[in-house]
Structures are given as C-alpha cells and as structure tokens.
Amino acid sequence: MEWNEIRIVTTQEACDAITDILMSAGAGGVAIEDPNDIRRELEKPNTMDYADDHFMELLGEDVIIKAYFPETADMAKLTGLIKEKISYVSNFLNTGKGYSGCFRVNDEDWANNWKKYYRPFNVSESIVIKPSWEGYEKRPGEIVLEIDPGMAFGTGTHETTKMCIQMEEKYLKKGDTVIDVGCGTGILSIAAAKLGAKCVTAVDVDEVAVRVARENSVLNGVENVVCTFTGELKDIKEKKVDVVVANIIADVILDISGLIRRYVKTGGFFITSGIIRGRKQEVAEAYSKLGFEFQDMAEMGEWVAMVFRCPDFL
DSSP states (O other): OEEEEEEEEEOTTTHHHHHHHHHHTTOSEEEEEOHHHHHHHHHSTTOGGGOOHHHHHTOSSOEEEEEEEETTSOHHHHHHHHHHHHHHHTTTSOOTTEEEEEEEEEHHHHHTGGGGGOOOEESSSSEEEEETTSOOOOOTTOEEEEEOOTTSSOOSOSHHHHHHHHHHHHHOOTTOEEEEESOTTSHHHHHHHHTTOSEEEEEESOHHHHHHHHHHHHHTTOTTTEEEEESOGGGSOOOOEEEEEEESOHHHHHHTHHHHHHHEEEEEEEEEEEEEGGGHHHHHHHHHHTTOEEEEEEEETTEEEEEEEOOTTO
C-alpha cells in the first residue's frame, strides 16, 4: 500500500502541538525525528556502535515530523487545512520552518526504517522501556514496559512521557484506579498497571492509537487491567478514580479542567504534561481556581509536568 507523507520541519517546542494537528487531520501515523533524542542516545555508554553515517546525518537543530495519510486522501485539501492550523499555532509557539512537502511512500518505508533508532532505555531508576523487537535482560527490581508503537504516537522517549511515568511512579499506589486521557500507544496505562493499579481506563480519539494500546496491553500481560476505547474524557461514564493522567497539550488540558474534578476522588491526583514552559502558570492558575491543590512539578527541556491533588471539599 502507498501512503501520502506530509513533512513538517519544526521545533521541540511545537512538536506535540503539530503532532496533534496531524493526527486530528486523519493521519494514519506519525514518525518524529528529533536530533535531541539522538544526541541523548550518543551520550549513553556503549551506544557509539550505533552512530553510523546515516545516524549522524540526522543530527541538526530541526525536529522533522512525517505524517502519513491514505493514498485516496484529498491531499490538496488536507495540506491547506494543516498549513492553516500550523499558522494559527505559530501565534503561540515557535513552529519553525513548517510545511516542507508532500511525498508518496510505501508503508514499509515508514513503518520499519525508524526502528533502528529505538532501543531499550531507562525512563526512571526502576522503569525500562523496551521495544518489542529488541532483546533485554531484566535486572533485579526493574519494571520493563514492552512497547510497539505501530502507527500510534508515544514511544516514551519524549520528555513529557518520561515525566508522566516518573510522576506515576511517585504518586500511584498499589490497588489504585486510573484514567489515562489521550492514551496513544498505551504506555502510561501499561506503566500504571505494572506499578500496581487494579483498573486502568484508557481513552483516545484516534482509533489507530486505541488498537495499538490494546495490542501493547496484551504484549505486557495487562489486558485484564487496562480497558481501552475510542473517545474523549467526557465519554467515560462518570466515576471517581485515584489518579487521572493526561499527556496532551496545554489547550486540551485547559479545556478539560472542568471535567477532571468529576473523575478524581477526594485526595486523588491529576498528573498532566505536554505543557510548554511559557504556559505552566496559565495551567496552574486554571486548576487552582477550580480548587485543586498544586502538589508537584517537573521540567525537562521546554516541557513541564504538573501534579494536582483533589482536596476534601471538591
């Protein structure tokens, strides 16, 4: 099968926002080439063997996002829509060079070639993320998450995902109930299950992401804990859980602020990321006005993760 590849040259700051635009426009999947991820890999011990000529060619300043649309898609209409939305986002974020072309590719060309750069890595002291096609010898005390991203977004290499997993590790207790909003590959849901959650509800608007999240749940043996379906937070039958986690973008985090308190138990936590530094105060103030107690914050690169506690009176 052939696909239409739309290529966007952007910045780390705008990467998540533009990925969301592309997925919302109907992309069957995205591939992200972030030179900073590669630099971090090169800094690790015993990784220089991977630094072949092609690997080194990827180093630069720009983040390249490649989005894939079916060969039957109206690309003239899609391209115009995507350019318009990126132009709007550029009022708030540095979106970089932007749209850089549309190409025809075979599915094998984009579904497999990127895998050579994705290897097991520690996301925290005890949690390791391992691609499904890579071998790994588990060390005592480690929790290994096995992930095959397929066509969905979320490999665990991005700062926002790392911070969310670290916050889950810090605040989630054995036997907790969890909702994962915008689950992507299911990586945060699987991490919650592996950390001891007894029930995880994972939701995403993208049907491809939901399918991949289900497959990854089976891959990790947590399919009886993680329930995944297509939709939004508002589509979940109202229930109170111990932890809600959302690794999305600031606009959506603000949009769902009025809904979150319906789903978090007294004393429970809302863990969220996908927030650029310039908007952390805006998010903090919005949730504080709703009565949530600011609990914790972490920062990596241009990104911020926050934890809010639901107080007794909500």
